Amino acid sequence: GALVYQYPRRTICKSGTSMRMECQAVGFQATSVAWYRQSPQKTFELIALSTVNSAIKYEQNFTQEKFPISHPNLSFSSMTVLNAYLEDRGLYLCGAREGTGAGNTLYFGEGSRLIVV
Amino acid sequence: LAKTTQPPSMEAYEGQEVNVSCSHTNIATSEYIYWYRQVPHQGPQFIIQGYKDYVVNEVASLFISADRKLSTLSLPWVSLRDAAVYYCIVTDRAQVVGQLTFGRGTRLQVYA
Numbered sequence: 001g002a003l004v005y006q007y008p009r010r011t012i013c014k015s016g017t018s019m020r021m022e023c024q025a026v027g028f029q030a031t032s033v034a035w036y037r038q039s040p041q042k043t044f045e046l047i048a049l050s051t052v053n054s055a056i057k058y059e060q061n062f063t064q065e066k067f068p069i070s071h072p073n074l075s076f077s078s079m080t081v082l083n084a085y086l087e088d089r090g091l092y093l094c095g096a097r098e099g100t101g102a103g104n105t106l107y108f109g110e111g112s113r114l115i116v117v
Numbered sequence: 118l119a120k121t122t123q124p125p126s127m128e129a130y131e132g133q134e135v136n137v138s139c140s141h142t143n144i145a146t147s148e149y150i151y152w153y154r155q156v157p158h159q160g161p162q163f164i165i166q167g168y169k170d171y172v173v174n175e176v177a178s179l180f181i182s183a184d185r186k187l188s189t190l191s192l193p194w195v196s197l198r199d200a201a202v203y204y205c206i207v208t209d210r211a212q213v214v215g216q217l218t219f220g221r222g223t224r225l226q227v228y229a
Contacts, residue, residue, distance in 0.1 A: 006160070034217075042202075044219040093160045095217070105151070106217060108160035 003027055004096050006109030013084055013116060020080040021112035023094030030074045030096035034106070035067070038091040047092075050077065084116050120144075121205045126224045129195050137190040137223050139205030144185050147209045152179065152190050154201040155222070161204060164190065200227040 005024045013019050023033065035047040047062045050071050058064060070078045074096075081088050091111040098105055122140040129135045141150065149168050153161040165172055165179045167188070172179040178191040192199055202222040 004160075042221075044217075046217075091158075091160070095160075105163050105166060107163055108153075111158075111160040113158070 004094060004107045004109035006092075006094050006112050008112055009110065010113040011115065013114070015085055015116055016083055018080055018082045019084055019112075019114055020078060021092055021094075023077045023079075023096070023109055025075045025096040025107075028096075028098045028107075030098065032097040033071065033074060033077045034095045034097075035069065035077075035079050036093040036095060038093060038111070040089060044093075047079070050074075081114060084114060086116050089114055089116050120207050120218060121220055123203070123205055123220065123223045125221060126226065128226045128228065130228050131196050132194055135192045135195050135199070135225060137192070137203050137205075137225070139188045139190070140186065141188065141205070141207045142186045144207050145209070148207050149209070150179070150181060150185075150188050151206045151208065151217075152177070153204045153206065153219075154199075155204065156201045161219075164203075195225075195227050197227050197229060200225055 003026045005026060007022045011019045032051045034049045037045045037047055046059045047067055048056050048058045048069055050056045052074055056069050066082055068080050077094060091113050093111045094109045095106045120141060149166055151166045152164040154164055155161045165174055165177050167179045167181055169181050169185060180189045202224050204219050204222040206217050208217060
């Protein structure tokens with residue numbers, strides 16, 4: 001079945017330092033990958049969307065300079081949170097869309113939790 | 118204007134059937150209905166999706182009203198592991214990634 005793995009599950013970093021997180025789609029061809037952040041208040045924000053043959057598109061309030069994404073292929077994606085501060089805390093979720101077959105379902109990983117101290 | 122409306126919380130005992138409703142009165146003809154659930158400290162888990170009528174898989178059933186303005190997720194024989202926040206999402210199937218708007222969801226509490 002379709003699975004999405006994220007690593008690390010949890011990171012504690014000092015304010016002003018950076019955190020890199022990885023996302024791997026297993027068992028399916030992911031034509032699109034999206035990074036979300038779920039705040040401590042449980043609201044979801046889309047950070048960026050990457051679709052095959054298209055440039056990575058960042059949502060308002062999120063920039064490549066702050067959240068650079070590397071995307072060598074659509075089965076693997078990594079994102080870094082640069083100069084993390086308290087407002088960057090949250091659960092960072094990677095969602096990969098299954099691009100073949102009948103399903104257009106978005107599968108999420110278990111998330112990478114960022115704690116800033 | 119919210120795209121979906123769900124009850125904020127529900128309670129059930131183990132072994133009961135639970136029906137979580139979702140209202141989507143402005144659903145467009147191109148939009149599908151997706152259900153996810155999320156347990157603490159984990160990402161949302163896909164449960165089921167549908168367009169109309171009735172859909173069933175090994176986890177749940179999805180009933181969609183004839184006018185598609187209301188859907189009901191049915192969980193048979195809930196257990197403690199089914200305690201989670203359940204999200205109903207309406208989106209264009211071609212735009213699933215990046216267009217998922219999560220509301221507050223329905224928090225399901227299950228008692229032994």
